[in-house]
Amino acid sequence: MKLIDTFKRVKSASKSLALLTDQQRNEILQAVADAIIDQQDRILAANAGDLAKMDPKNPLYDRLQLTHKRLADIAGDMRNVASLPSPLGFITKEKTLPNGLRLHRVSVPFGVIGMIYEARPNVTYDVFSLCFKSGNACVLKGGSDADLSNQASVELIHEVLQRFGVNPDVVTLLPATHEATGEMLNAVGYIDLCIPRGGRRLIDFVRDTARIPVIETGAGVVHTYFDKDGDLEMGKAIICNAKTRRVSVCNALDTLLVHEQRLGDLAELVKPLHDHKVMLYADAPAYQLLTGHYPDILLQPITEESFDTEFMDYKMNVVTVSSLDEALAHIDQHGSGHSEAIITQNEQTARKFQQHVDAACVYWNAPTSFTDGAQFGLGAEIGISTQKLGPRGPMALEEITTYKWIIEGEGQVRS
Secondary structure (H helix, E strand, O other): OOOHHHHHHHHHHHHHHHHOOHHHHHHHHHHHHHHHHHOHHHHHHHHHHHHOOOOOOOOOHHHHOOOHHHHHHHHHHHHHHHHOOOOOOOEEEEEEOOOOOEEEEEEEEOOEEEEEEOOOOHHHHHHHHHHHHOOOEEEEEOOHHHHHHHHHHHHHHHHHHHHOOOOHHHEEEOOOOHHHHHHHHOOOOOOOEEEEEOOHHHHHHHHHHOOOOEOOEOOOOEEEEEOOOOOHHHHHHHHHHHHHOOOOOOOOEEEEEEEHHHHHHHHHHOHHHHHHOOEEEEOHHHHHHHEOOEOHHHEEEOOHHHHHOOOOOOEEEEEEEOOHHHHHHHHHHHOOOOEEEEEOOOHHHHHHHHHHOOOOEEEEOOOHHHOOOOOOOOOOOOEEEOOOOOOOEEEOOHHHEEEEEEEEOOOOOOO
């Protein structure tokens, strides 16, 4: 079945969002948040059906899983979005020309935003809340792994929208097929912006295939550099949190860079990772220092291929560097532009790191696990952009609006 009629309905429905006030949008978002809590057993039952089809040892299992706490967090994020100021109608520039024309640049919705994502059913709610608050309709293309969860979530949202007299086509879930992805990426004139959220293969495919505008998000090969002036206790806590808080997310730590002068502290630095059974792939100096001080079953020599790996698992590289410049060179070569961190008590070193590193988020003495729209006070996020053209870093309400020029005159004509 061709989806062109679906795209036409979404485009038409998107126009109706302009008729809603911000107060009405907020009321509807609060009602959806209430429904998530009231009907969580229904959502979790659908999610259980998806989980039953996936091996619990699969790193994506954690991303796929919903729990009572995660649903409470999702509802809380939606309420946060509802409480935020509207991103629409802001005058971002204004001027009066010598001929008397009055110009205003005003923030407006994109119109229809297409979202392609993998085994992350929470994204369904994040995208809906941000798009709805910013006056955008959304076309959702989830992965087959989370299809039952996504269907249940969109059905719940539709029920609330219909209760408030809003056209449910403003949130549309496509079939979880490759064919649907292809049609979506060719929906010129109907989808104004596409945002892929997932691994490198998905993002590369969307960028190389799409005929509609794309913002790249997600893929993260993340580094933390422990400098010669790093604090050991601080480093232990930061590294463990960055690696193990949630291994399946894009801000999780993949490579630990350690200054050679601190190799004597390496075993203590990674000691908290024992309890989480993190596999370490260590270069020769680090491997030698860790042998006998880290479980043999969790220690392997590093390979060149793992430098560019986003593990999304309890696995991490350990690489020895002789200087800050060598650490920066390694990140330049292998980083993905997502999130990078330095642990040091030397401010001059930290400032050089932050100025040099080319990434959306650069941390000093804090874990990369904070790269998150809610953590940044944005309410939620639609993705984390790793590109430079347009939005960069966590994308929330402001990043999914565009602008138009409003020009007012009194009969002026151009000579």
